Amino acid sequence: MKDTKSVPEVVARRLPRYYRYLDDLLKKQIYRISSNELSKKMGVTASQVRQDFNFFGGFGQQGYGYNVEMLHKEIGTILGLYSGRKTIIIGAGYLGHALANHTNFKKRGFTLIGAFDIDKEKIGTNIGEVQVYDYANLTKFIVDNKPEIAILAVPRIAVRKVAKDLISMGIKALWNFSYIELEDEDDVVIENVHLSDSLMMLSYKLNELE
């Protein structure tokens, strides 16, 4: 357990956005930023930015603003992005392919090491840079390779069984795209992705516009 345990969820959920924004700044070779500028980009107040950072020791503003490189690195460390965590994908359909190709795993410090499916036609093919293996051989693969994270890109009818399998095999983190809400369990962390929330939000904004 880290001493960041008491960080409110709403603050923690802003960290990836800070990190992304700092990443953009570095690409633009901007190395210093004030809490004012940072707050504008984030859509929160400057005081909120300082409060957020105080949960992690404040990241020492010196003179004019923050050192972007240092802030980027510190937030990346808090997010655990430099551990090269081994990750597998369960389900090699369109979604599995899209995730393997699109999410910049490596850039964010995740190492995709394999994909699994039950479909004989998919087994042996590649998605992204990894091979699709037979789901029947998952236990041995996990024992041998010790992945920590599993991405669930399986049909919703399969997700509870697959999650149960994975947890019993020692997987510690599930990134769940099934639209079935998996509940947190002891010693397992879960992120349920609900793409339709974002679509409904778009619809809400469109309603507001009219």
Next chain:
Amino acid sequence: MKDTKSVPEVVARRLPRYYRYLDDLLKKQIYRISSNELSKKMGVTASQVRQDFNFFGGFGQQGYGYNVEMLHKEIGTILGLYSGRKTIIIGAGYLGHALANHTNFKKRGFTLIGAFDIDKEKIGTNIGEVQVYDYANLTKFIVDNKPEIAILAVPRIAVRKVAKDLISMGIKALWNFSYIELEDEDDVVIENVHLSDSLMMLSYKLNELE
């Protein structure tokens, strides 16, 4: 403009989650729920639930709790889910396929009417239940069919041009999966989806666990 214009973004962003949860309750044939039970599921306080609902007139609790069917319908209306909004997908790669197949458009009141790509091999095929058309014919299609929402499932290098095209053709809402942050413009609403935020959050939680 609706009188909900002053609803804070953080409250608005909870509406899709309320909606999803109420949807689940209806499936389980549960027709009444207290703000206490609702708050537990949502991870906020009961007082927060009541405050949220007060932005929309309170949804009238009578006796014990809320009428689930009525609440579901009212929130769905606020989210604009009963308009059958016409939607197109730009990009018929793995991501376009995954979105066409997985997001329950119809269930959430969106009508997918076509997909577009520049790849000759994809043009004329189907994704989900719709056909892939030539991106070169997009203008005519939009004039004839008047879609309101476009889903951007194109490579990041193409997204700014495609967004500009779509806005100039009268599209009012963009659901953007490119990892390039598109900025809101007058009379156009945008939802930028950053899947890696959720992956970074999972990594953060995993760090906390250790």
